[in-house]
Amino acid sequence: xxxRPLKELGWKTPLxxxxxxxxxxxxxxxxxxxxxxxSPGIPPGSDTATLTLLxxxxxxxxxxxxxFEAIGSSVKVLPGDVAFRCNFATVxxxxxxxxxxxxxxxxxxxxxxxxxxxxxxxxxxxxxxxLFKNTxxxxxxxxxxxxxxSTVVSDSDPGKVGEKVLEIKPLDDSRKAKxxxxxxxxxxxxxxxxxxEHPVNKERVKRGLSPANIILCRGAGTVPNIKSLQEIYxxxxxxxxxxxxxxxxxxxxxxxxxxxxxxxGTPQTDFMAKAKATVxxxxxxxxxxLHVKATDVASHDGNIKQKIELIERIDCMLRxxxxxxxxxxxxxxxxxxxxxxxxxxxxxxxxxxxxITGPYIRRDDVEEFNERTCxxxxxxxxxxxxxxxxxxxxxxxxxxxGA
Amino acid sequence: xxxRPLKELGWKTPLxxxxxxxxxxxxxxxxxxxxxxxSPGIPPGSDTATLTLLxxxxxxxxxxxxxFEAIGSSVKVLPGDVAFRCNFATVxxxxxxxxxxxxxxxxxxxxxxxxxxxxxxxxxxxxxxxLFKNTxxxxxxxxxxxxxxSTVVSDSDPGKVGEKVLEIKPLDDSRKAKxxxxxxxxxxxxxxxxxxEHPVNKERVKRGLSPANIILCRGAGTVPNIKSLQEIYxxxxxxxxxxxxxxxxxxxxxxxxxxxxxxxGTPQTDFMAKAKATVxxxxxxxxxxLHVKATDVASHDGNIKQKIELIERIDCMLRxxxxxxxxxxxxxxxxxxxxxxxxxxxxxxxxxxxxITGPYIRRDDVEEFNERTCxxxxxxxxxxxxxxxxxxxxxxxxxxxGA
Numbered sequence: 001x002x003x004r005p006l007k008e009l010g011w012k013t014p015l016x017x018x019x020x021x022x023x024x025x026x027x028x029x030x031x032x033x034x035x036x037x038x039s040p041g042i043p044p045g046s047d048t049a050t051l052t053l054l055x056x057x058x059x060x061x062x063x064x065x066x067x068f069e070a071i072g073s074s075v076k077v078l079p080g081d082v083a084f085r086c087n088f089a090t091v092x093x094x095x096x097x098x099x100x101x102x103x104x105x106x107x108x109x110x111x112x113x114x115x116x117x118x119x120x121x122x123x124x125x126x127x128x129x130x131l132f133k134n135t136x137x138x139x140x141x142x143x144x145x146x147x148x149x150s151t152v153v154s155d156s157d158p159g160k161v162g163e164k165v166l167e168i169k170p171l172d173d174s175r176k177a178k179x180x181x182x183x184x185x186x187x188x189x190x191x192x193x194x195x196x197e198h199p200v201n202k203e204r205v206k207r208g209l210s211p212a213n214i215i216l217c218r219g220a221g222t223v224p225n226i227k228s229l230q231e232i233y234x235x236x237x238x239x240x241x242x243x244x245x246x247x248x249x250x251x252x253x254x255x256x257x258x259x260x261x262x263x264x265g266t267p268q269t270d271f272m273a274k275a276k277a278t279v280x281x282x283x284x285x286x287x288x289x290l291h292v293k294a295t296d297v298a299s300h301d302g303n304i305k306q307k308i309e310l311i312e313r314i315d316c317m318l319r320x321x322x323x324x325x326x327x328x329x330x331x332x333x334x335x336x337x338x339x340x341x342x343x344x345x346x347x348x349x350x351x352x353x354x355x356i357t358g359p360y361i362r363r364d365d366v367e368e369f370n371e372r373t374c375x376x377x378x379x380x381x382x383x384x385x386x387x388x389x390x391x392x393x394x395x396x397x398x399x400x401x402g403a
Numbered sequence: 404x405x406x407r408p409l410k411e412l413g414w415k416t417p418l419x420x421x422x423x424x425x426x427x428x429x430x431x432x433x434x435x436x437x438x439x440x441x442s443p444g445i446p447p448g449s450d451t452a453t454l455t456l457l458x459x460x461x462x463x464x465x466x467x468x469x470x471f472e473a474i475g476s477s478v479k480v481l482p483g484d485v486a487f488r489c490n491f492a493t494v495x496x497x498x499x500x501x502x503x504x505x506x507x508x509x510x511x512x513x514x515x516x517x518x519x520x521x522x523x524x525x526x527x528x529x530x531x532x533x534l535f536k537n538t539x540x541x542x543x544x545x546x547x548x549x550x551x552x553s554t555v556v557s558d559s560d561p562g563k564v565g566e567k568v569l570e571i572k573p574l575d576d577s578r579k580a581k582x583x584x585x586x587x588x589x590x591x592x593x594x595x596x597x598x599x600e601h602p603v604n605k606e607r608v609k610r611g612l613s614p615a616n617i618i619l620c621r622g623a624g625t626v627p628n629i630k631s632l633q634e635i636y637x638x639x640x641x642x643x644x645x646x647x648x649x650x651x652x653x654x655x656x657x658x659x660x661x662x663x664x665x666x667x668g669t670p671q672t673d674f675m676a677k678a679k680a681t682v683x684x685x686x687x688x689x690x691x692x693l694h695v696k697a698t699d700v701a702s703h704d705g706n707i708k709q710k711i712e713l714i715e716r717i718d719c720m721l722r723x724x725x726x727x728x729x730x731x732x733x734x735x736x737x738x739x740x741x742x743x744x745x746x747x748x749x750x751x752x753x754x755x756x757x758x759i760t761g762p763y764i765r766r767d768d769v770e771e772f773n774e775r776t777c778x779x780x781x782x783x784x785x786x787x788x789x790x791x792x793x794x795x796x797x798x799x800x801x802x803x804x805g806a
Contacts (some may be wrong), residue, residue, distance in 0.1 A: 117577050124568070257801050281649025310721055329564055360407040360408060360409075360744070360746065361407075361408070362407065362408060362416075362753070362774055362778075363414070364775065364777075364778065365406065376779075377778075377782075378437075379776060379778075380437065380778060380783050380784035381783065381784060382784070383443075386442065386443035386444060388444070389442070389443060389445055389752060390444035390752065391444070392444060392753035393444040393445070393446060393751060393753070394672040396747065396749075398444060398445060398752055399446075400446045400447070400448055400463060400749075400750055401441055401445050401447055401448065401451050401461070401462070401465075402447050402448025402449070402450045402451025402452065402454075402461065402468065403448040403449070403450055403467075403468035403488065403621065403622045
């Protein structure tokens with residue numbers, strides 16, 4: 001949701017331009033500030049940002065993105081498994097990437113391709129097996145299971161269009177890393193062989209769509225060893241998110257994943273269904289995390305107009321939440337997990353705006369919710385890791401340090 | 404002193420409502436901000452808060468409250484001793500707590516009771532001895548000395564009225580913890596036996612007062628291993644505080660404890676005597692810490708009206724200080740060691756206001772001293788641990804880091 005001022009918007013940010021009466025109402029009744037998800041200037045991933053927003057020290061506990069993505073897609077990841085975040089992508093005959101998202105391939109096509117890939121057999125006698133599952137659009141997860149694996153391997157995803165797919169390499173001298181890289185290179189070659197001849201892709205080309213003829217892998221990760229929110233604060237949390245990465249982080253934090261029909265993690269998600277699920281979840285949980293991925297998607301696409309529209313839809317979603325929770329006994333915080341620039345189309349290290357409203361809040365005089373007005377608010381500048389203690393303090397769930 | 408906005412005050416805080424011309428004058432001439440004693444959202448104890456305000460990293464050096472309380476009450480605590488903070492309390496015949504403070508028993512009664520308790524002999528041949536001393540009102544300290552003791556034991560104080568006194572239990576598997584728990588359980592039983600038959604208590608019941616028929620123990624602690632302010636900054640510090648906990652922390656930090664006649668640590672304390680002692684102390688010391696406990700007491704009692712009155716009395720006290728120090732050569736900082744909510748009646752993790760005035764300060768445009776106006780000040784949001792370096796820097800006592 002957060003962005004930098006854009007020339008196209010008269011040097012305003014999408015949040016500054018969007019019509020957002022609900023967010024402004026929350027700002028008026030609450031305490032505002034800006035927040036560095038990790039620390040000033042450090043661009044967070046969606047995984048590390050969500051970890052910190054849940055109160056974890058991501059710099060200490062982060063163990064790679066892959067496992068979160070897999071867990072959030074209902075793929076079981078055991079301690080020792082190495083999980084990867086994958087993309088269906090399009091390459092030419094020289095393995096140069098033409099589209100990192102295979103034209104944001106539809107779930108239907110991706111499912112059919114994934115089914116075929118799961119049938120592949122690993123040949124080398126390495127005691128390893130794999131699970132491959134598509135999630136939303138071009139996104140997928142790959143889990144390698146075996147006795148001698150390591151996360152210390154490079155990505156095959158070059159991260160950019162116009163560059164060649166990379167060979168996966170061990171990043172230390174261990175035998176485990178070497179073995180893991182070998183397994184992956186073999187597997188990804190086989191994936192490519194199957195995909196490039198697959199009827200679904202032949203059909204896509206006929207329809208003028210990019211064929212999903214390769215799987216790009218990145219973010220080798222294992223399950224992090226963290227305490228749950230129950231253990232830390234004695235609370236029950238619920239997660240209303242469609243993006244598997246966010247779901248994975250919440251699951252590892254011990255939160256209940258609420259499935260919402262129509263919630264897709266795309267700009268076409270059913271915002272109102274998510275709002276309703278959140279209000280419902282709050283009846284039986286101490287904390288509900290309502291996450292919308294769509295504004296980030298629009299930013300990565302550099303689609304400023306869509307980003308503004310999505311902020312306005314989020315605002316409508318918040319209207320339902322505002323009208324259906326009791327702010328005399330409930331706290332509501334609105335923020336972004338990171339700044340995504342619609343110009344660089346990347347996550348950036350700029351702080352995000354934050355507002356908290358609810359009873360006994362030291363209300364400030366900020367009247368609008370955006371990156372600049374919030375910087376004048378009573379919270380001043382906090383870190384992502386501070387948000388959970390601040391919220392838990394308000395609901396009486398922090399322990400006094402000292403006596 | 405710091406609080407949350409209260410419905411009873413039209414959603415203002417006691418500081419916002421109180422008439423406080425001196426504090427406002429300090430705000431007008433100084434630089435303001437908000438400060439998280441430990442970190443955002445974490446409710447500090449009075450001990451950890453004072454440690455951080457003196458520049459120590461409480462998260463690293465804190466070793467329990469008991470030793471501070473004892474040292475501050477002029478009870479000698481040696482390395483290895485285990486000290487407890489105690490309350491004279493009232494229980495029924497089933498050891499259910501009726502009043503955790505025995506009606507805030509007067510010092511006179513508590514002294515007589517303590518004298519009798521100190522005569523008790525420990526029977527078990529455990530090479531242990533004890534010191535018991537009452538401090539202010541219901542407060543007391545207990546120090547156990549012996550070769551095989553541990554702080555890893557639970558409290559006997561259930562912390563709440565209506566609950567039964569707890570047996571002290573070892574919190575690890577060590578022989579030392581087991582032994583310490585055994586000694587304490589024996590001793591506290593003997594205390595109870597003496598107290599319930601004591602003439603002072605029989606007299607109290609006749610006068611309609613709660614008998615102090617039990618000693619509740621909590622916060623096992625040892626002397627922390629920290630450098631003095633002399634060693635760290637090369638300064639001589641003076642402490643003008645009546646609360647033994649604060650005195651203990653200051654003593655451990657190497658500060659001189661100034662005894663002030665009429666300073667009691669209660670709302671009835673002699674504010675002006677403390678102000679005079681502070682001005683006097685500054686003639687021979689680099690730093691004077693003037694601490695008032697009374698506002699915290701009022702908050703724990705949920706007495707909003709009294710809290711406001713006490714803030715106004717603190718303001719009068721500050722008038723004397725302002726009129727009798729040279730602000731052309733002296734720095735004056737005003738803050739709170741933590742937020743105490745008059746509603747929850749607990750320490751809370753909300754930040755406190757802070758102002759620093761004196762020569763060469765980057766004065767800001769804040770005109771009033773309270774939780775919300777200070778949030779707009781030039782100091783922005785700092786941490787308790789930062790205050791001493793900030794002050795020492797102003798008086799030229801910090802060492803350059805680097806060259």
